[in-house]
Amino acid sequence: MDNDIGCAVWFAARGKGIIFTNGEYIDYTSPARVVLTGLGADEQLGGYSRHRNSYFNGGWSPLAKDLKFEMERIWERNLGRDDRVIADHGREARFPFLDEQVVNCLNAIPVWLKVYLDLPRGIGDKLLLRCLAFHLGLLKTAELNKRAIQFGSRIVKMRNSCDGSAECPSLLTKSNDN
Numbered sequence: 001m002d003n004d005i006g007c008a009v010w011f012a013a014r015g016k017g018i019i020f021t022n023g024e025y026i027d028y029t030s031p032a033r034v035v036l037t038g039l040g041a042d043e044q045l046g047g048y049s050r051h052r053n054s055y056f057n058g059g060w061s062p063l064a065k066d067l068k069f070e071m072e073r074i075w076e077r078n079l080g081r082d083d084r085v086i087a088d089h090g091r092e093a094r095f096p097f098l099d100e101q102v103v104n105c106l107n108a109i110p111v112w113l114k115v116y117l118d119l120p121r122g123i124g125d126k127l128l129l130r131c132l133a134f135h136l137g138l139l140k141t142a143e144l145n146k147r148a149i150q151f152g153s154r155i156v157k158m159r160n161s162c163d164g165s166a167e168c169p170s171l172l173t174k175s176n177d178n
Contacts, residue, residue, distance in 0.1 A: 002077075002081060005078075005081070006081050006082075006085050007085075009037075009081075009082050009085045009086065010085040010086075010088060010089075012035075013035050013085060013086040013088070013089050013091055013093075014089055015029055015030030015031075015032060015035075015089070015091070016028070016029050016030075032091065033090075033091055033092060034091060034092050034093075034094055035086050035091050035092070035093050035094065036094050036096060037082055037086075037093060037094070037095055038097060039074070039078055039079065039082055039095050039097060039098060040071075040074065040095055040096075040097030040098040040102075040103070041097045041126060041129060042126070042146070043067065043070035043071055043074055044067060044070070044071060044097065044103070044106045044114070045106070045114050045115055045125070045126040045127070045128055045129055046063065046067065046111070046114065046115030046117065046125050046126065046127075047125050047126045047146050048070075048146075050066070051063060051066060051067070051115070051117070051125070052117050052121075052125070054066045055115075055117045056117070060111055060112055063111055063115070063117075064111045067111065071103070074098070079095070079098070082095075106128075109128070113127075113128065114126075114127060114128045115127050115128070121145050121146070122143050122144060122145040122146070123143060125146060126146075130142045130143070
């Protein structure tokens with residue numbers, strides 16, 4: 001799983017893709033030197049299925065304990081991986097949800113004001129963030145269900161189509177460059 005996430009972040013950090021402009025599709029490479037990531041939002045705002053399970057199996061206290069645990073291990077589990085794969089493209093990673101002031105602010109808010117898992121997926125998870133998106137007019141964004149990056153990017157599907165060899169042709173570009 002961590003390799004799939006790292007691979008998806010690596011491809012996203014490349015900043016290469018296709019855009020639609022003036023009625024045609026053209027290749028595009030982002031000149032951005034900094035990549036903003038959402039790392040820390042799910043961990044602090046109850047965005048994972050395991051948080052929902054924790055809540056339904058024990059209530060607010062176990063959920064709050066799990067969210068605290070997530071933040072205690074984020075640096076060893078996710079932060080280093082994402083920083084390294086983004087840096088591989090000569091770009092710098094920024095983690096706004098891990099900013100000290102943001103973390104302190106979220107820690108000061110009771111868990112039941114940040115997440116309300118009695119509501120359906122796509123509403124109750126990351127409730128505080130969804131309310132902000134709604135307030136800013138990002139109505140569709142505010143109600144999107146979470147989709148893990150390794151599945152939303154289809155990296156797992158591409159990897160599973162390979163025969164287990166070290167090089168997976170469906171993950172390589174035509175010119176085999178970055």
